Amino acid sequence: MEERRVGSLRFRIDFSQPIYEQIVQQFQSSVVKGEIERGTKIPSVRELAQALHVTPNTVMHAYQEMERSGLTETRRGQGTFITSSQEQIEQLRSKLAAVAVREFLQKMNDLGYSGQAIFRLIQDEERDETP
Amino acid sequence: MEERRVGSLRFRIDFSQPIYEQIVQQFQSSVVKGEIERGTKIPSVRELAQALHVTPNTVMHAYQEMERSGLTETRRGQGTFITSSQEQIEQLRSKLAAVAVREFLQKMNDLGYSGQAIFRLIQDEERDETP
DNA sequence: GGAGTGTATCACATGTTATGATACACCCAT
DNA sequence: ATGGGTGTATCATAACATGTGATACACTCC
Structure with a gap:
């Protein structure tokens, strides 16, 4: 699968692994390397789904994993944000x-x-x- | 799952991974560590299946992977053997x-x-x- | 020929992953 | 207050991997 861009983010998705896992990993990597600042709002479920040519449910799955692990904070009605806690x-x-x-x-x-x-x-x- | 023995071999199988993968890994590990000598005949598909409380098909799957990777040689009608090539x-x-x-x-x-x-x-x- | 091998092929069940669609709940700006 | 953008929940559906259970066949050796 080609590289897909959304805002300043770049995603490269293939079929060797679950898509939602790849989404999680790419956010983890970007945050940990400092490519995304803490507190940043990340794309909405629907927006990222459209950009990656994937169902919102799949992105949802990834976002839920990210919140469980503490990588993100979600505010209902506002969006999903990278945790602000260093x-x-x-x-x-x-x-x-x-x-x-x-x-x-x-x-x-x-x-x-x-x-x-x-x-x-x-x-x-x-x-x-x-x- | 408890530890299961068959001949001098010990198997520990759980459900965190595909069973056939675990069988492959445990043979790999045993051979590579020298716990099984090269050329040794390993249990028949049916025998190991019975010992591990698993279907012959599952063991078959493992044995086919092992042959593909070059770990074993199978002789139809005789059995499956660890490769004799060091x-x-x-x-x-x-x-x-x-x-x-x-x-x-x-x-x-x-x-x-x-x-x-x-x-x-x-x-x-x-x-x-x-x- | 019979016992013990590996091999092949069904049908079936289950869990994971993903899709597609719809509806609801919440927040904020207008 | 209303509307648009959020996250959330739930359904039906499908494809695939994994495992079971059963049966039949092919080969080798005694």
Whole structure:
């Protein structure tokens, strides 16, 4: 699927994963990297749905997940906003990172890698990515 | 779900993931860690199905994935065997590890972590796991 | 030939994901 | 107060993945 724009946001959606998950991840990423300021109003359910060529229900699903995780605050009748709490954002970021690390180490362990061997693989990969 | 034994193998299956995926992963892990020798015959589709309280079709699905990935060789009428090629096993192990590393780094990057920060998180996590 | 293998193909059920449509509830500016 | 823009709830429908249960076939070895 091509890249879709809505306001200053850019979305790239494909079919390898649930669409609502991708929406959540792309907001998470943008917020955590500081590309969206805290407190910002994000597109309405209907607006984003139209921009992404997707049903409002799908966007709704994503927005509900984002509120549950504390990434956004929704004000009925007004819209959905990125949380204004820097602490909330940091907390979410740390939590997501911790989960990712834990799952990764578990997987590597299952494959029989540990300690230095893991670091070496990461360094190799980073060397490939950023030569 | 409790732990199930069949021969010298131990299986722990839950419902958080597709059953056939878990079967594949547990064979991968056992082989890669050397807990199953190469060339070994693994349980028949029906036998493992009975042991895990699962349909033969589900086990079949797992076994077909394992053959596609090169982990096993199936001989019709005889059974399914762990590949006897050490090289094949090493290759699979490296490939799975590379995929895991790549996905992990991508995820961490989306969260705004890179380089040393990632190493720090891993070390923290390992410290927690093995004090 | 029979027992034990893998393989193929049904029908069926369930849960997730997504669509499409409709209606309601709330807030704010006019 | 009314209207337009919000989020929310609910329905029917569909496609797909996963798993069950059953049956039949093909192959290998004793």
